[in-house]
Amino acid sequence: MPEGDTVWLTAHRMHGALAGHLLTHCDLRVPKLATVDLTGRTVLDVAPRGKHLLTRVEGGLTLHSHLRMDGAWRVYAAGERWRGGPAHQIRAVLGTETHTAVGYRLPVLGLLRTTDEPTVVGHLGPDLLGPDWDLDEAVRRLCADPARPLGDALLDQRNVAGIGNVYKCELAFLARVTPWLPVGDLPPGVPERLLATAHRLLVANKDRFERRTTTSGHPDRPLYVYGRGNRPCHRCGTPIRWDDRHERVSYWCPRCQKGPGPAPEPGGGPTP
Structure with missing residues (x-):
């Protein structure tokens, strides 16, 4: 289940594979981005923010994604077989000459100006793995x-x-x-x-x-x-x-942990 640590590691691996390299392939498989092509732009950075991923590319653009419950990005070497799931679950493909990042089951995928990133992550509290941790x-x-x-x-x-x-x-x-x-x-x-x-x-x-x-x-x-x-x-x-x-x-644990249990539903029985 993706949490802050999983998102941080995902961003770290994507950054290592893509940052500083020209995109030779871009396929964004969601209706609102169907006509977007980032091919020819250099990936500048892949940064985590809480449970959000921000892939920044040349030209002041950011591809914003969120993994939620079961989304995932997988990084493959050029020519390596993709093993993250069936093809119909792929929502994004970002490729360079040496690596390809494939986004599976991404519930949130959007493109915005990098200067507008606060509109999608500005509400977040201190990031446990970020430089702003307070x-x-x-x-x-x-x-x-x-x-x-x-x-x-x-x-x-x-x-x-x-x-x-x-x-x-x-x-x-x-x-x-x-x-x-x-x-x-x-x-x-x-x-x-x-x-x-x-x-x-x-x-x-x-x-x-x-x-x-x-x-x-x-x-x-x-x-x-x-x-x-x-x-x-x-x-x-x-x-x-x-x-x-x-x-x-x-x-x-009902013995080690003190405090109330879950509220029963009307007419419902006890929890397991």
Whole structure:
């Protein structure tokens, strides 16, 4: 699942392959960009901003993409077979003489002037992997609405940019609170420690696609709770619970994490 660390690594690989090189092939397979051809322009930079990707090309243009839940960019050497998915899932192809970047299942793809980038990323909070990272500002934004559930506040990119559903669940576990605890009920000092941990984890994971949040070196224990429904908690052995009634599934340990659980739906039964 693409989160800030995955987007950073994707941008890093695309930058290394494309930046400074002339585009010899461009195919943007979305209706609004069907007539756009960037062939002949030099790629200047590929930069991450939270969970957004900004591919800047000669002439003051930026190709903006967002991976959301299952989008991906793959980089291939010239002549290498593309293996990122079936052809009908391809939304963008950017090629040079030596490499080709292929965008699969991209839910957001647009072209804008580089000077207009703030219109698509200007709303974002401090970027956990960006040069603007500011812990104090991130804490201020996170705590601005004390009644808001922690999980919702962490996912709001206007508070802090780069946290997705995996980190939401893992950070709540590490803070020993449920994702539904109101931010204002966090003990003193916890917001600061939680966001400092978020920064540390994303930095540690940004150079690899295999995300790890645990301190265990065991290959089968990369995460504490995410994706581990009904399996024993690494700390206490209690079965991990989950709430899958929404697009983003929440996982938590009912023993290690204090706070409210998910609100029951009218007439509904308990979560698994």
